[in-house]
Amino acid sequence: MGIVLDKLPGVCGVLPGGAGVLAASDEVVNWARKRSVWPVTFGLACCAIEMMAAYAARFDTDRLGIFPRPSPRQADLLIIAGTVVKKMAEPIVQIFHQMPEPRWVLSLGSCSNCGGPYYDSYSVVKGVDKIIPVDVYVAGCPPRPEALIYGILELQKKIEKMSLARGAGATAQIETGPRRYD
Amino acid sequence: MTPAPLRTDQLFVNLGPQHPSTHGVLRVGLTLEGEVIMRAEPDIGYLHRGTEKLSEIRGWNQLVALSDRWDYCNAMGNNLAYCLAAEKLLTVEVPERAQHLRAVMCELNRIASHLIFFGTFGIDIGAFTPFLHAFREREMLLDLFESCTGARLTYNYIRIGGVMRDLPKGWPDLCREFLEFFKPRLQEYDTLLSFNPIFLDRTKTVGHISRESALNWGVSGPNLRASGVKADVRKLDPYCLYAKYDFEIPVGKTGCCWDRYYCRMLEIKESVRIVEQALGLLADGPVMAKGVAKILKPAPGESYGHVEAARGDLGVHLISDGNTAPYRLHVRAPSFMNLQILQELLVGQRMSDVIAILGSIDIVLGEVDR
Ligand code: SF4
Numbered sequence: 001m002g003i004v005l006d007k008l009p010g011v012c013g014v015l016p017g018g019a020g021v022l023a024a025s026d027e028v029v030n031w032a033r034k035r036s037v038w039p040v041t042f043g044l045a046c047c048a049i050e051m052m053a054a055y056a057a058r059f060d061t062d063r064l065g066i067f068p069r070p071s072p073r074q075a076d077l078l079i080i081a082g083t084v085v086k087k088m089a090e091p092i093v094q095i096f097h098q099m100p101e102p103r104w105v106l107s108l109g110s111c112s113n114c115g116g117p118y119y120d121s122y123s124v125v126k127g128v129d130k131i132i133p134v135d136v137y138v139a140g141c142p143p144r145p146e147a148l149i150y151g152i153l154e155l156q157k158k159i160e161k162m163s164l165a166r167g168a169g170a171t172a173q174i175e176t177g178p179r180r181y182d
Numbered sequence: 183m184t185p186a187p188l189r190t191d192q193l194f195v196n197l198g199p200q201h202p203s204t205h206g207v208l209r210v211g212l213t214l215e216g217e218v219i220m221r222a223e224p225d226i227g228y229l230h231r232g233t234e235k236l237s238e239i240r241g242w243n244q245l246v247a248l249s250d251r252w253d254y255c256n257a258m259g260n261n262l263a264y265c266l267a268a269e270k271l272l273t274v275e276v277p278e279r280a281q282h283l284r285a286v287m288c289e290l291n292r293i294a295s296h297l298i299f300f301g302t303f304g305i306d307i308g309a310f311t312p313f314l315h316a317f318r319e320r321e322m323l324l325d326l327f328e329s330c331t332g333a334r335l336t337y338n339y340i341r342i343g344g345v346m347r348d349l350p351k352g353w354p355d356l357c358r359e360f361l362e363f364f365k366p367r368l369q370e371y372d373t374l375l376s377f378n379p380i381f382l383d384r385t386k387t388v389g390h391i392s393r394e395s396a397l398n399w400g401v402s403g404p405n406l407r408a409s410g411v412k413a414d415v416r417k418l419d420p421y422c423l424y425a426k427y428d429f430e431i432p433v434g435k436t437g438c439c440w441d442r443y444y445c446r447m448l449e450i451k452e453s454v455r456i457v458e459q460a461l462g463l464l465a466d467g468p469v470m471a472k473g474v475a476k477i478l479k480p481a482p483g484e485s486y487g488h489v490e491a492a493r494g495d496l497g498v499h500l501i502s503d504g505n506t507a508p509y510r511l512h513v514r515a516p517s518f519m520n521l522q523i524l525q526e527l528l529v530g531q532r533m534s535d536v537i538a539i540l541g542s543i544d545i546v547l548g549e550v551d552r
Binding site: 087118120 | 199200201202206207227228229230231232233235236239247248250251254255298301302313314315317318320321324334335336547548551
């Protein structure tokens, strides 16, 4: 499917009326993607407990099509739930690259937004956006499950605006090379 | 012609740091000979946030907020351990009502923490439904916490000298209502998981910790009691007003995974009893000691306070040099101690039992790494 979608803009672009076909397929593809955002089961710290609560009985994110997957290779969304420390930074980048495109990243909680209560700690990465691109930030320490759901609804709005003609879903690639995490 | 002998080799497997069943970010390096584990090396530090160093910068009162985040499933216990140590340094007398409130909150938090264990252990073994049941009840508990402290997970409620504020109106009745609702649920959990034949098969025969090795490795909490040692800080070195409450200490027999699991389920029952008694003993009065300043400067000295947190004996060692922040804070984290035994426990077990054993130890990485 991915290959078809990748080729589609090139094929349709040269045909008469191709733009119309592309716009129509955008609608279908975005509709499908938006309603099946599958996050990786990946918790780092305290915020992960609230993430679990969001998957569980009361908040039940299943009704939004959000269904946690244990492997990054089956997932679309990486929820960074908790403190990113320097030792964990490398594995997180690896997990991010293991996910198939299109992929999105949601930073849950003050720690992964900016360091949170550990803003002056020697071992904490001050914001996960220093190492991978982030689509949605959810504030709080920890954010309530409602906040996580709101964040995902915002992400759905973002997905709605994607277009195949503009290379849908390819999140900005980060440059490789030596990285600094502080 | 005889076939060439099969060549076997040892295999190194990384479990984690991203694995749904490591309960956070733990890496275990496993050396396998076929299905059997020859060597297991836990690799920690993926959540090292430098709390102990930060404590030397933050003020005495601010540290309560950081202590919430050691063992985030059991934040009240952490608050209490820190406050007990700090109160010893400051020689503050905590009013009686606050003492009872502390006990109520700690025990409710223990229930919430064990419910998380119950749910996630079920998932580890392959039973998803208990997770939903556990979180249904836990949400009700969190509502109680929220109405009193304003937070769902990191409460910051127990402060040096007492507690943050008194209970809202009608809270004890709500709490009793919840306990009445909750007691029959424990029966439901037993039918759902505890005595489920598949669950018994997977947990009864693996992960035995003998009494001696549990003591030698410094294991504490339900993990130690499951091996038959009747050790509980609430009884051995009572803090707050635990000496006044009547409760049992459940112990296991063989120290297998199921014993560790069931010890916790029995502990929930005892916690319910304690909460009921403490609520009954609540008398009107202040909830904060007089004369606790906003900026504290305890006299130079050392103190140690420990409590029975949900995962074991949580101790805090404080050294003061008379400044606005501790000179040194050290946490004796029960999860850190409990984790060590994996090196011995996993050897000789099968690959498929690793998750069951890891889950039954019930570690929280925030506390292991701090
Ligand atoms: S933002 Fe707060 S609750 Fe979330 S991981 Fe950081 S310290 Fe924990």
